[in-house]
Amino acid sequence: MIYTEFSFPNDSHIIWSLMIVTYPYISGIMAGAFSIAALYYGFGMSSLRPVSRFSLLVSFSFLSCATLPLLNHLGHPERAFNVMIMPNHRSAIGGFGYIYMVFLTILVLIIWFSYRDEVIRAANAATGLKKRILEASLLWNLNSDSQTQAVDRIVVFYLVAFGIPSMAVLSGYVGFLFGSLKSNPWWSTPVMPFVFFVSGIMSGLALVTLFYLYLGWFGHLEKSPACLRTLGALLWFSTVLYIVLEAVELLYFYYESSDAWFVISTLLLTKLKYSFFFLQLGIGLGVAFVLLSAMFALRVDETTFAKLAAVASVYILFEVWMMRWNIVVGGQLFSKSYVGFREYHPQWLDQEGILAAIVFTLLPFLVLYIVTRLLSVHPLPEEDEMESAGSPRVVIE
C-alpha cells in the first residue's frame, strides 16, 4: 500500500521543544565532567590530576542548572515538587527527583570533602562574619591533621564509587525516558540510554578539555601534556563508542525493516536530511573524529595537539547538541499515523524559544564563574602524602 501524507488532527504542535533539547545537553556535560573526576578520585588516573577538582566544579555548575529548562517547560511548574512527594512508581519520570537529588547530594559531599582543607585554612585566616560563615560551612569542625585528611580522601573515594553509578543513571535516564516510549519508533530502542550517556560523556570531556586549554593558556592551571593526551584519548574512545552505538541503532532499524523503518527512513531522508547527515554526522561527528584521530596518528607536537583538541572539542559540543535536537525534535516531526510529517521552527522569544534555550545553556557557565571565585580550580596538592596515608586509590599511570 502506498500512503499519501496524513497526520492525526491532534498532531499539530511540537510538545517537547528546545527546553527538552537543552536539558539532556546540560545533564550530559555534567556527566562527562564528573567522569573525569571519577577517573582520578576513583580509579587513580593520575594524569587527570590537573583537572580533577575543576571538573567537579564544572559538573556541579551544570547539575545545579539542569532542572531549570524542565521547569520552564512544565505547564504547571508550581506542581513540579509533586514528582517528589506523590510520584507514580510505574512512571519513568517518577524516579527523576530522587535520582537527581541522590547524585546532587553525592556531588556536593565530594566537593565538600575535597575542599575541606582549603576552607579550614581560609576560616583560620578570616575574621568576623566571614570566619563565622566559613566555620558554619565546615560544620564547626576545623580539624585538619594528616589523619583527618586521609579519612577525607577515603570518604571521597567511596562517594565517587557511589557517584559513578548515580551519574550514569541520571545521564542515561533521559535516554530511557525516550527509549521506553513504544509510541514513537524513532525513540523506541534499548540503545537510547547508552547513546545519551556516551554522548553526554563526550560533551563533558570536550567542555573540560576546552576549559583546561583556556585555563592553561592563561596560567590558571598547570599545563600538563599527559593530562591533555589523556583527555584526547578519552574523547577519541568515547567518540568511537558513540559512532558504534549510532551505527548499531540505524542498522538495526534498517535490517529489521519493520513499519518503523518506513517512517524513520522518510524522516532521515527528508526532514532530518540536513540536520542529521550533514550537521550531526558530517560536520560534527565526522570532523571531530578525523581531528581526534589525526592528533594521535600523526604524532603531532604539543602545540598542534592542543589546537586540534580544542577544535575537535568544539565540533563535539556542536555534534552532541545536534544529536539532542535530532532525537528530541526529530522524533516529533512525524505524526503517529507514521505517514504524516510537520515542520518546527523555534521562535526567538517564546517561553521555550531560542533566547530561553541560550539563557539556560549559558546559566551553568555563570554558576561556574561564581563557584570558581569561591573555590580553587587547582587540584589537591599533597598527592604523595595521600598515597602514603593508606588511601585505597589505585594508580594507573
Next chain:
Amino acid sequence: MIQKKKKKSRREFLKMAAAGAAGMLVVTLIPKPSSGQRIHDIEEAGQLERAPDWMEHYYAYVVDTTKCIGCGACVRACRRENDTPEEYFRTWVERYQITDTGHVYIDAPNGGHDSFPPRDVPGNVVKGFFLPKICNHCRNTPCTQVCPVNASYESPQGAVLVDKKSCIGCGYCVQACPYDTRYIDPRTHTADKCTWCYHRITKGLMPACVTVCPTKARLFGDLKKKDSPVKEIIDTKRVMVLKPELNTEPYCFYIGLDKSVR
C-alpha cells in the same frame, strides 16, 4: 358564559383524566433497571443502567466502521459537551479512500467536525470508508504508566481520566499515547482527552458522541451486564483494536477495521 365554562371544564376534566390514565400507562412502560428490564433494551434506547454501587460497572466502546457516514455529528457533539479547545479533538473521524493502484488517501478536515466535502483523488477509488476515533481507554495503558504524578489514572469503571488539579503539564502522556488522542489544553496547560463523557455516564447517560450518532456506528455499554449489546458484540462478533502489536489492550473495539487503517 358561566354555564358554558362549567360545561367545558367538565369536558376538560374527562379529557385530563383520560390523558392522565394514558400517561400513567406510558410511565409504567418506561424501562426501569430495578424492575428487571433487560439491559439490552436500555442501552438500545440510549441509556445506561446506573447500578446502586458505581463500582459494579465496567464499560467498553464499539465502533462499527461499516455504519459511519462521516456526518461529523459526533465531533460536534463532543465539542459542545466537553468544550474542547479549537485546534484539538477528543474524537474525530477519518476518511479513507483506496484506489485500484493501492494508493491510500486519508483526510480528516477539521477532524470531521464539518463533515466531509467531496474530495477527488487520482485513480479509481475501489474502497472507501469513514473511521471514527477516540481515546482507546486501554487496560495496559502507556499514558497512565508514564504520568509522573498519577494525574492520569484508570477509573474502576474502565475510563482513563486526567486529574487536572494534579497534572504538571509535562506532556509525557501525550508522547506516550500511540493513538494521538491526548493533547495539552492551551487554556489549562494540562493534559486533556476523551473521558467517555464520564460526567454523563455517571448519571446513566450515554457519551455525547454515542447519543447523537444517527447510524449507531458508535456504541457504548457495560461489560458487567450479561445482555449488554456491546458485550454481545465483543463476545460474539469479529472485532479488532487499533495498533494491537503495541499490546496496549484497548477497550475501544472496531467492527470492519481495514488493514489500511493507521
